[in-house]
Amino acid sequence: MSTTPVVRAEHLRKSYGSTLAVQDVSLTVERGEIYGVLGRNGAGKTTTVEMIAGLRRPDGGTVEVLGLDPTTQAAALHERVGLQLQESAMPDRLRVREALDLYASFYPDPADPVDLLDLLGLTAKKDTAFKDLSGGQKQRLSVALALVGRPELAILDELTTGLDPHARRETWAVVEAIRDAGVTIILVTHLMEEAERLCDRIALIASGRVAAVGTPTEIVTLAQGEQVLRVRPQTPVADAVLLAAVAGVPDVRDAAVEDRALVVHGGGTVVQDVMVALARHDVRAQDVRLERASLEDAFVSLTGSDTAGRDTAPPTTPAATPTTAPAEV
Numbered sequence: 173m174s175t176t177p178v179v180r181a182e183h184l185r186k187s188y189g190s191t192l193a194v195q196d197v198s199l200t201v202e203r204g205e206i207y208g209v210l211g212r213n214g215a216g217k218t219t220t221v222e223m224i225a226g227l228r229r230p231d232g233g234t235v236e237v238l239g240l241d242p243t244t245q246a247a248a249l250h251e252r253v254g255l256q257l258q259e260s261a262m263p264d265r266l267r268v269r270e271a272l273d274l275y276a277s278f279y280p281d282p283a284d285p286v287d288l289l290d291l292l293g294l295t296a297k298k299d300t301a302f303k304d305l306s307g308g309q310k311q312r313l314s315v316a317l318a319l320v321g322r323p324e325l326a327i328l329d330e331l332t333t334g335l336d337p338h339a340r341r342e343t344w345a346v347v348e349a350i351r352d353a354g355v356t357i358i359l360v361t362h363l364m365e366e367a368e369r370l371c372d373r374i375a376l377i378a379s380g381r382v383a384a385v386g387t388p389t390e391i392v393t394l395a396q397g398e399q400v401l402r403v404r405p406q407t408p409v410a411d412a413v414l415l416a417a418v419a420g421v422p423d424v425r426d427a428a429v430e431d432r433a434l435v436v437h438g439g440g441t442v443v444q445d446v447m448v449a450l451a452r453h454d455v456r457a458q459d460v461r462l463e464r465a466s467l468e469d470a471f472v473s474l475t476g477s478d479t480a481g482r483d484t485a486p487p488t489t490p491a492a493t494p495t496t497a498p499a500e501v
């Protein structure tokens with residue numbers, strides 16, 4: 173087995189006009205792993221994988237995929253990379269089997285559609301029109317289309333968004349079956365549970381940067397060191413006063429005022445230190461809550477708050493993309 177990584181991306185950067193979507197992303201995906209790209213909406217996940225897939229040209233940084241340069245060798249890359257991007261859409265009347273046959277015709281040595289229907293649990297739906305499929309079935313079809321060219325790397329973006337828990341679990345089983353068939357997978361998700369369940373390693377992306385990389389266990393351990401303290405003062409206190417009170421506390425990694433309550437992220441002895449600091453500023457607490465940070469909380473606080481305006485709707489991207497020329501921006 174080769175030890176050359178499937179993906180090696182270094183210091184990727186990409187802007188859309190004045191929006192800096194990806195500021196600095198470096199990551200390495202090894203052969204045979206399910207690699208999670210995790211982050212909240214607008215963090216820059218899709219833009220990152222689109223650069224890896226050769227669909228967008230980076231403004232800065234370098235990327236190598238399966239030994240190829242996606243910016244200059246996109247056509248060769250598309251033969252070996254399967255893409256399932258958000259917003260999969262097909263002509264309404266196209267039947268499942270017809271869609272697979274159509275996509276198979278783009279490749280010299282496609283996978284057997286019968287096998288793919290079986291793998292994706294779509295055999296009973298092979299004669300069903302796209303418009304009559306459930307959300308989960310549509311997603312599974314888009315995965316089947318991404319796999320029809322027998323890719324070495326499959327990029328699956330927000331695969332289970334909008335699915336009910338049952339369909340989500342079924343889809344997770346499919347992802348594992350694909351990995352077991354020898355395909356390296358990049359899984360883009362904003363669902364912690366999904367990343368934890370499926371991924372060998374995760375890159376957490378926040379505000380266009382990699383906040384951390386590790387196995388789910390390593391990342392959860394890191395998150396558990398993080399605490400979130402929420403203090404509501406007895407009497408109204410100006411936001412600036414609350415923030416100034418905790419500004420110099422060493423273990424505070426992030427502080428904000430939300431709905432008149434001071435919300436502090438930190439580690440170590442942050443709880444005691446913040447309470448002492450508030451008392452020194454004559455702020456008395458009416459209500460104090462200590463929460464264990466979620467994974468996302470932990471990393472958002474490690475990297476600073478997300479920039480306003482990043483929560484806009486994601487762009488519309490093409491469905492599973494076979495040999496068409498890459499959309500350049």
Ligand SMILES: Nc1ncnc2c1ncn2[C@@H]1O[C@H](COP(=O)(O)OP(=O)(O)OP(=O)(O)O)[C@@H](O)[C@H]1O
Nearest residue numbers: 188193212213214215216217218219482484486487
């Ligand atoms: N084609 C585009 N034109 C302009 N801005 C864009 C475009 N695509 C993405 N953006 C902006 O770039 C930022 C990063 O978007 P991106 O889709 O990469 O993030 P994401 O983490 O995949 O988010 P989501 O999960 O919502 O898709 C966002 O602020 C988004 O609004």
